[in-house]
Amino acid sequence: MNIAVAIDDVDRQALPPASEAGPAPKRIVVAYGFWIFLLSDIVMFAALFAAYAVLRNATAGGPTGAQLFNQGSVAIETACLLASSYTCGLMSLAVNARNREATYLFAGITFVLGAVFLGLEIREFAGMIAADAAPQRSAFLSAFFTLVGCHGLHVSAGLIWLAVMMAQVELKGFRATVKRRLLCFSLFWHALDIIWVWLFTVVYLMGAAA
Amino acid sequence: MTDTRYDRAPGDRSILADAEESTASGLLLYTIGLGLAAGLTVTSFWAANTLLLWAPGIPLGLATLAIAQMGVHLVFFLHITTGPDNTNNVLALAFGVLIVTILVAGSLWIMANLNDNMMPPPELMNLPMRH
Numbered sequence: 351m352n353i354a355v356a357i358d359d360v361d362r363q364a365l366p367p368a369s370e371a372g373p374a375p376k377r378i379v380v381a382y383g384f385w386i387f388l389l390s391d392i393v394m395f396a397a398l399f400a401a402y403a404v405l406r407n408a409t410a411g412g413p414t415g416a417q418l419f420n421q422g423s424v425a426i427e428t429a430c431l432l433a434s435s436y437t438c439g440l441m442s443l444a445v446n447a448r449n450r451e452a453t454y455l456f457a458g459i460t461f462v463l464g465a466v467f468l469g470l471e472i473r474e475f476a477g478m479i480a481a482d483a484a485p486q487r488s489a490f491l492s493a494f495f496t497l498v499g500c501h502g503l504h505v506s507a508g509l510i511w512l513a514v515m516m517a518q519v520e521l522k523g524f525r526a527t528v529k530r531r532l533l534c535f536s537l538f539w540h541a542l543d544i545i546w547v548w549l550f551t552v553v554y555l556m557g558a559a560a
Numbered sequence: 561m562t563d564t565r566y567d568r569a570p571g572d573r574s575i576l577a578d579a580e581e582s583t584a585s586g587l588l589l590y591t592i593g594l595g596l597a598a599g600l601t602v603t604s605f606w607a608a609n610t611l612l613l614w615a616p617g618i619p620l621g622l623a624t625l626a627i628a629q630m631g632v633h634l635v636f637f638l639h640i641t642t643g644p645d646n647t648n649n650v651l652a653l654a655f656g657v658l659i660v661t662i663l664v665a666g667s668l669w670i671m672a673n674l675n676d677n678m679m680p681p682p683e684l685m686n687l688p689m690r691h
Binding site: 371374375377378380381382384385386389390392393396397399400401403404421425428429432433435436439440442443444446447533536537540541543544547548550551552555556558 | 566567568569570571572583586587590591593594597598601604605607608609619622623625626629630633634637638648649652653655656659660663664666667668671
């Protein structure tokens with residue numbers, strides 16, 4: 351630790367410029383690459399959002415969003431995901447402090463909140479399919495299930511990733527590779543929450559207003 | 561922190577990745593973010609359900625709140641700043657926003673145009689066929 355502080359105390363003017371500094375540390379390269387991946391993932395979601403926005407009135411005589419959506423359940427889902435984003439941030443603080451117990455605690459809370467979110471979403475989907483509002487009913491419902499289901503799949507993948515990362519912390523400890531993967535996971539989880547902000551706004555709230 | 565050699569990793573609060581970041585200031589940052597995001601979310605749900613506001617303006621208001629909340633998440637959770645050690649992250653984000661805007665706005669524009677030009681008005685659709 352003291353070595354790092356000592357390096358930081360070096361007059362930064364004396365350091366070579368970025369073009370002469372050589373390759374950046376791996377943590378920066380890895381996180382930047384994952385940032386690019388997340389942005390491309392968001393572009394894919396943008397395509398699904400565009401499809402939904404174009405097709406939202408193409409109900410083919412079937413149920414509309416205002417009839418189907420239950421805002422109480424959506425509010426709980428939103429609260430769960432926002433809180434899990436917060437605990438994910440606390441987990442990355444615990445990782446940086448190399449505090450194993452706090453890491454497990456906040457990862458566990460994040461996992462449970464994500465699982466509650468997923469459970470509510472699956473219950474909503476099952477209820478809609480039972481009420482003759484399955485994806486094949488209308489173009490609106492196809493676009494709805496694709497968009498929201500794709501976000502749900504991302505959350506499921508995130509939960510599996512989180513469980514794998516906790517096993518790696520247990521078995522490998524806070525070594526550099528594990529810490530880079532945890533950084534990528536927290537970026538992924540926060541990005542999912544940003545997508546959910548647009549989802550509940552465009553799909554559920556505007557759908558109810560229209 | 562004005563003259564760092566490398567850009568900062570997205571998600572990191574400073575170029576010092578590890579234990580050098582104090583946990584207390586990080587906790588404060590995440591908590592402020594949570595408070596702001598929760599406030600914006602509650603406002604969104606209230607605006608969508610209230611009768612106090614002018615109804616046709618609500619979708620625009622909701623979009624504004626969503627953009628604001630996206631900014632809160634980016635700054636307080638993903639630690640994207642305008643600092644000089646963040647140039648690469650911000651440029652990548654700006655390119656992403658450009659593509660997303662073109663994709664969504666372009667799709668809506670084109671499809672609205674197609675609907676206007678292709679769909680005969682209802683009174684024309686209901687004309688009896690004459691051969």
